[in-house]
Amino acid sequence: xHQPPLSHLSAAxxxxxxxxxxxxxxxxxxxxxxxxxxxxxxxxxxxxxxxxTNKYSEGYPGKRxxxxxxxxxxxxxxxxxxxxxxxxxxxxxVQPYSGSPANLAVHLAFLNPGDTFLSLELxxxxxxxxGSPVSITGKWLRPVHYGVGRETGRVDMDQVRDLARAExxxxxxxxxxxxPRTIDFPAFAEVAREVGAVLVADIxxxxxxxxxxxxxxxxxxxxxxxxxTHKTLRGPRGAMILTTEEHATAIDKAIFPGLQGGPHNHTxxxxxxxxxxxxxxxxxxxxxxxxxxxRALAAALTARGFDLVSGGTDNHLILIDLxxxxxxxxxxxxxxxxxxxxxxFNTVPFDPRKPWSPSGIRLGTAAxxxxxxxxxxxxxxxxxxxxxxxxADDEATLDKIAGEIRELLxxxxxxxxxxxx
Ligand SMILES: *Cc1c(COP(=O)(O)O)cnc(C)c1O
Numbered sequence: 001x002h003q004p005p006l007s008h009l010s011a012a013x014x015x016x017x018x019x020x021x022x023x024x025x026x027x028x029x030x031x032x033x034x035x036x037x038x039x040x041x042x043x044x045x046x047x048x049x050x051x052x053t054n055k056y057s058e059g060y061p062g063k064r065x066x067x068x069x070x071x072x073x074x075x076x077x078x079x080x081x082x083x084x085x086x087x088x089x090x091x092x093x094v095q096p097y098s099g100s101p102a103n104l105a106v107h108l109a110f111l112n113p114g115d116t117f118l119s120l121e122l123x124x125x126x127x128x129x130x131g132s133p134v135s136i137t138g139k140w141l142r143p144v145h146y147g148v149g150r151e152t153g154r155v156d157m158d159q160v161r162d163l164a165r166a167e168x169x170x171x172x173x174x175x176x177x178x179x180p181r182t183i184d185f186p187a188f189a190e191v192a193r194e195v196g197a198v199l200v201a202d203i204x205x206x207x208x209x210x211x212x213x214x215x216x217x218x219x220x221x222x223x224x225x226x227x228x229t230h231k232t233l234r235g236p237r238g239a240m241i242l243t244t245e246e247h248a249t250a251i252d253k254a255i256f257p258g259l260q261g262g263p264h265n266h267t268x269x270x271x272x273x274x275x276x277x278x279x280x281x282x283x284x285x286x287x288x289x290x291x292x293x294x295r296a297l298a299a300a301l302t303a304r305g306f307d308l309v310s311g312g313t314d315n316h317l318i319l320i321d322l323x324x325x326x327x328x329x330x331x332x333x334x335x336x337x338x339x340x341x342x343x344x345f346n347t348v349p350f351d352p353r354k355p356w357s358p359s360g361i362r363l364g365t366a367a368x369x370x371x372x373x374x375x376x377x378x379x380x381x382x383x384x385x386x387x388x389x390x391x392a393d394d395e396a397t398l399d400k401i402a403g404e405i406r407e408l409l410x411x412x413x414x415x416x417x418x419x420x421x
Contacts, residue, residue: 001420024417029406033343035317035364038234039415047270048236056262082275088219089242095263096239099204099228103129109254119173121145124349126176153310157187164195175202180313189221200224208232211278212287232366235274238267290316293365296375300382318363321348330357339388340402371412
């Protein structure tokens with residue numbers, strides 16, 4: 001049963017309540033390896049579902065365009081203060097609706113149409129909002145991309161420096177959405193300083209690891225840091241931008257009135273809750289366990305002949321090139337889903353296949369670590385992945401694996417669902 005229980009919804013709209021219950025059950029029964037997903041706490045769920053959704057508050061605390069901000073102002077101030085304190089940043093904006101609008105705000109703050117910026121190629125692990133040709137950031141601006149080495153699978157800082165010197169970008173983005181290795185913030189800062197660019201670290205995936213001390217922090221190196229709040233940071237769907245004093249006003253203006261209207265106050269409150277949770281000692285343990293689980297899973301997959309991009313992982317994320325397993329990413333992901341293992345098909349660097357049916361799959365350990373799985377369970381997870389991929393057309397085997405997964409997970413409670421009578 002969903003936690004907190006959906007008693008009012010069940011009475012008012014049983015169809016929808018039934019669907020939400022089914023989703024909660026699905027999240028309970030599956031090994032969720034989508035690298036951008038997690039399980040938030042019941043406290044975060046309660047804040048997200050609160051009456052704060054009723055309130056409009058365009059502007060910032062102390063300077064709003066609507067009355068009645070006696071309570072919303074301190075809520076937003078609390079979220080901002082917790083963000084500044086957790087990451088050690090001078091300024092925080094907690095209003096971006098999600099990670100993509102947060103990045104748009106960066107573009108709006110520092111670039112004019114046609115201006116050049118430097119970022120990681122989408123197919124090498126970058127994000128759509130880092131200048132993909134199908135994104136407004138690729139259509140209206142002039143992105144130049146660095147990539148990873150064919151052999152190393154890692155960002156090549158010599159290439160970054162050469163491109164920066166040749167192209168003189170106004171903004172340099174580091175970070176991305178499928179990077180299994182540590183981002184070298186000091187090296188990026190050195191390049192940005194040399195060419196006079198604003199350095200932006202997009203830590204959407206690794207924010208929880210940074211907060212928990214399991215990945216180096218970009219604070220002190222990046223001028224601007226964007227992040228979602230719902231991936232490893234384990235908060236509600238939303239985003240934040242952290243900046244130095246120097247860039248605070250430009251970013252605030254770009255979010256409002258540049259891009260957005262009223263902030264989602266229920267989300268702001270839930271972000272504040274998640275930031276408090278992330279400041280606790282046990283969140284450090286959680287962040288370390290995410291990485292330990294990813295390393296153990298990477299080792300177990302490698303032992304089974306899987307070809308990991310960059311040869312392993314430093315963080316929560318594993319990218320696998322399935323070419324040597326004679327299956328593409330999409331049919332593999334679909335078979336795994338039927339076997340109770342949820343992940344996404346993904347492009348790998350230098351992928352000869354198309355993005356809609358690429359060669360790889362992407363996995364992450366943030367959600368299963370929240371469930372309480374540890375290193376000792378990773379051999380079983382790797383074996384299940386291996387068996388399901390080998391039996392991609394064999395429904396009976398996939399069903400059997402899904403049953404074994406359900407059995408394992410029955411011993412690991414899920415925040416947001418409880419097996420009540
Ligand atoms: C997830 C992600 C985003 C976008 O977040 P949304 O909330 O999905 O808009 C931006 N940048 C990176 C690197 C991401 O991984």
